[in-house]
Amino acid sequence: MNRPSARVAMLYQDPHPAHRGFAEAVDADLVDFQRHSLGPLSDSVVGDVYNGLRYPSYDVYLVEGSRPLYAALAHRAVRRSKLVYLCADHGLYSLGRADFEGSSGFKSLVGRFGRPAVREIGSRFVDGVVAVSAFAADFTRPVVGPDTPIEVAHPFIQPDVYDALGGVSPALDANVAVTVGRPWRYKGVDMLVEAWPTVRESFPEAELHVVGGGHPGSYAETPGVEVRGYVENLADAFAPASLYAQPSRMDTFPVSVLEAMRAGLPPLVTETTGTRSEAGALSSDLVVDPSPEALAAGVVAYFERDGAERRELSSRARERGATFDAETRKRAFAEAFDTVLEAL
Template structure:
C-alpha cells in the first residue's frame, strides 16, 4: 500500500525463530499478509529467559520492558501478547498511533476450562491467564489508539472493555496454495465422518467434542470422528469411533473424506480451518463462541451450537440425519460463502479497515 505513514508490526519474540534466522516467518500467515499489504516492517521483542516462568505474563512484561523499537508513525501489535509493548512505544514516541490486531488471546484464558490440569499447575495457570487478561485490557484502554478485530465476535468483546476505542473488523483468509487445492476437491457427503483440525489447546474445545462422541454413536453407530493436529492425547482413541491423526501436511485428503467439519471451540477468534473446510465443500458446524459463527449460520442456523458436549452431540446427530439432497445443498452453500475468504479480497479489505481506523483515531471518534 502506497502511503506516507511508516508502519511497524510488533511481534513477540516467543515461539518465533527470527532472532536466529533473518528469513524466518512469524505470526499468523494471514497476519503476515496484512502486514505486507500496508508495507509494515517486522519489529520483534528482545527475548528474555525467565526459567520456570516461561510462558507466563512475566515473560511478556520483561521482554517488552527491555525492548526498544525504531521510530515509526504507526505500530500494529500482533495480538494481545504484544500489548505489553504499548507503554514502551508510547513513552518513546508519544505522537505515534498504536493499533492492536485483536484475535483469540484478547479474551483471556480465565474463560477456558482447566479441569484437565492438576494442582498446583491449574491454579498457577489460571491465575496467570486471569491477571494477563486484566493487564492487557487495562493497557488497551490506556495506550492503544485503535483496534482491528479478526471477527465481529472479537470486535464486540473489545468494545465491552474499551468502549471509547475505535474498532474495525478484518478477516483472516485461506492461504492461496491451500485454497487452490481445496477448490478442486470434493467432499464425501455420504459419509458419516466428521473431522476437526487444530492444535491441542484448551480454547479449541476438542475434549468436549470427544466427550460428545458416545452420544453421537448411540444414534449414528457408524459415525467416526477424526482429530487432526499436534498434541492431542492418544487417550481420545479409547472413545469408540474416534481416531487421532496428529500433524498432517496436506489436509485435502482428510477433509474430502469427511462430510462434516466441527469446530467445538470454547472461545476462538475466527477459525480459518472452518473456511478451509467450506472451500472443499465440507459442511461446517461451530459453537456460538467461534468468531466465524455468523458465516456458518448463513449456511444453516442448526450448524451453530452452544459450547457444551450435549449441544455438540445434538448438532452432529442432526446433520448426520439429513438426506443426501440436504447435505449437498448445505455443501454448495458453504462453498459459495467461503469464496471471499482469499488473500486478494481480504488483504484489500484489511487496507480499507486499516485506513478507516487510523482516520477514526485522527478524528477522535470512538468505537
Template sequence: MQVVMIHCGESPHPSHQGFADAIDADLYGLNTCSVDRVAGTIPVEVLNGLLMGEYDVCIAEGTRSLYGSLSHQLFSDSTLIYIAADQSLYQVRRHEDDQPFLNRLIGRYGMSAMETAFNRYIDGVIAVSEFTAEYTNEIVHAPTRIAHPYIQPDLYDELGTVTPDLASNTAVTVGGFAQYKGQDILVDAWRLVRDRFPGARLRLVGSGYPPELDQEPGVTVRGYVDDLCAEFERASLYVQPSRADSYPVSVLEALRAGLPTLVTTTTGNKTEAERVSSELVVEPSAERIADGVAGYFGRDVSERETMSATAERRGRRYDGKTQKEIFRRQFHELLSEIGH
C-alpha cells in the first residue's frame, strides 16, 4: 500500500512527520513540488495537487493542505484521510469580525459548498483531540479517530528534570503571539489577577508580542527563548488562554514539567487539564481566566504539589514512541472501517 502525507510549508509539523514515519508514508509538499513559483499561494497548491502522482492513500495534513488534496482527488480514486489539527473549521463557523477575511467570507457564503466538497472526497478523519473532532464532524461527516501530538524526544527528556517554583505566584504561557492564541485576553485578565494578588507575575514566551505589553504591570515579555525548561522552573502555573486551539504541544510540555495548566474550554487539551482539576478549565474571557488563576494562587503549596504530581503523570504519556504507535493503530483501524 502506497501512502503519502500532503503538507504545506517546508515540512509537516514535527509530530505529523513522526506519524508519517510510523506508517512509512511519503511526503509531498504543496509549496515545493512540481511547481514552486509563487510558493504559498492557493493556485499553486491546487496545481501541485493535480500534478501529484497516484497513491493508494493520501493524508492531508491540516486544513490548508486540503486545497491541493481535494484537487488531486478530482482525478484520482485514492482514499483521502484528513488530519484535523488546526482551528480553521472552528473559526469559519463563527460569524465574527475578529476572524481573518477568508474565514469570514467562507463562513458567510461558502459553508454549503465546502461541506459538499468535503463529504464527497474526504473518506476519513484523524483529529488531534476530541474538541477538534467535535467541530470537524459538524462539517465532515466521515469516520473519525483521535491521535494526539507528542513532545519531541530531546525536550521530553529535559522537561523531566524540571522542578517548578510552586511557591511562587508566577504564571507562564508559551507560543507566538496570535489572535487565536488569546494572549491579549490573558494580559487583560492579569490586571484583574493583580487586584487580588499584587505581586503576581506573568511571563510571555514566544515571538511576535507587541513591545508595549512589556510595560504592563506584572507582565514580562520574554520573546523566543532557547531554554524552555528555565522558564518553566520560574513558574507555578501554565496558562493557555486560546480562543480556539486544537491541541497545543506547549500544554503537554508544561504538564511534562509538572506545571498545572489552566486552559480554556476551547482548547483541546482541556481533557488533560481537567484530570488535574476541573477548576483549571475556564471560559475564554478575561474575567473567567482571572478567576481561574486567582483560584490556583489561593491554594497552599501542598495542594499545588499534589496538582503538580498529577500534571507530571499526565504529561509523561506524551512521548513520541507511545503516540506514534497510537497513530499507527488508529490509522489502520480507520482504513478498515472505511473499507480500504
C-alpha cells in the first residue's frame, strides 16, 4: 500500500503529544475514541466493538492505545480498513507472556483459556505495528504473529522542553538522583524509595528527589527522600542531580529518560523499560533488574564513579539526548509507517 494514495486516520484516546506529531508526519486525521451509551455494556469490550463500527471508513487506521484497539479490530473485521497498531503502552505486554493472568476477570479468562484466540485475532486483524521501542516490539510480536510487519520509531521531546533542557548544567559532583513521573504502580517509584536506605548505607548524604504530582507524602519519611511534587520547569528538577532514575516495573519508552539525557543526566533504567536501549548504549551498568535491591546497587555503582567518569557519561548522555528532537523523530516515524504499509 502506498501512503500518498491512502486515507489515514489516527484513532486515539488521550494521545501523548509526540503521537500527535506522528499523526502529522503521516498526514493522518485525528479521530477521538469515544464511547456511545450501551447501558451496562458501555464500559466493556462489547461497547468498544460497537463503537468501532460507528467510525467513518478510512483506508488505514493508525491506532494508539489498547482500548481504541478493540474498536479498531471490529472496524477492521467488518469494513476491511487496514489496521496499524502504534504500540506505545503496555496493554499487550502480559498477553505475550506465558505467566499472564491479569487483574480483571476478563484478562484472567483470556490468560488462562484464551491466549491462542487472542493471538489468532492479532495475527489476522492487526496488519502492522509501529512500536516505540525494540522492547515494545518484542512483547508485541507473540500477539500479532511472525508474519506481521513491525517497525520501531521512538517518540521525541517537545520542542520547547528540548530547547530549555539543552542549557541545563547538572550538579555532577552531587550524590543526588532524581526521578520524574506520575504516581502509577508500573512506574516503580515505590521500589526506588524502598532502595534508598540501602543507598544511604554507602552514601549517607545521598538524596532522592521524587518529581511529579500525586506521589505519597509518606515517601519523605524515608531518610534522604524529598517529594518535590509537580515542577513547572524540568530544568529545576534536573539541575541539582547527577543521576536520573527510571525504576519502572514496565515502561515502553518513557520520554522523561530522553529529557534527562538532553539535560546531561545519565539515566539508570530497568530491564523492563524501553529506554534500556539508550541507557545501555552509555554503559551496561545503567540497566538493572526491576527490584529495590538491583536499583540500590545501580545507584551505588554510579555514585562510586569519580568526577571524570561522571562527566564523560554526562557528555555522552547529552549527545544522545540531542537526537530526540521533533523533526528528526517525526521523519523517522513516517519512514517506519511507510515501510509497514509497503509490506501490506
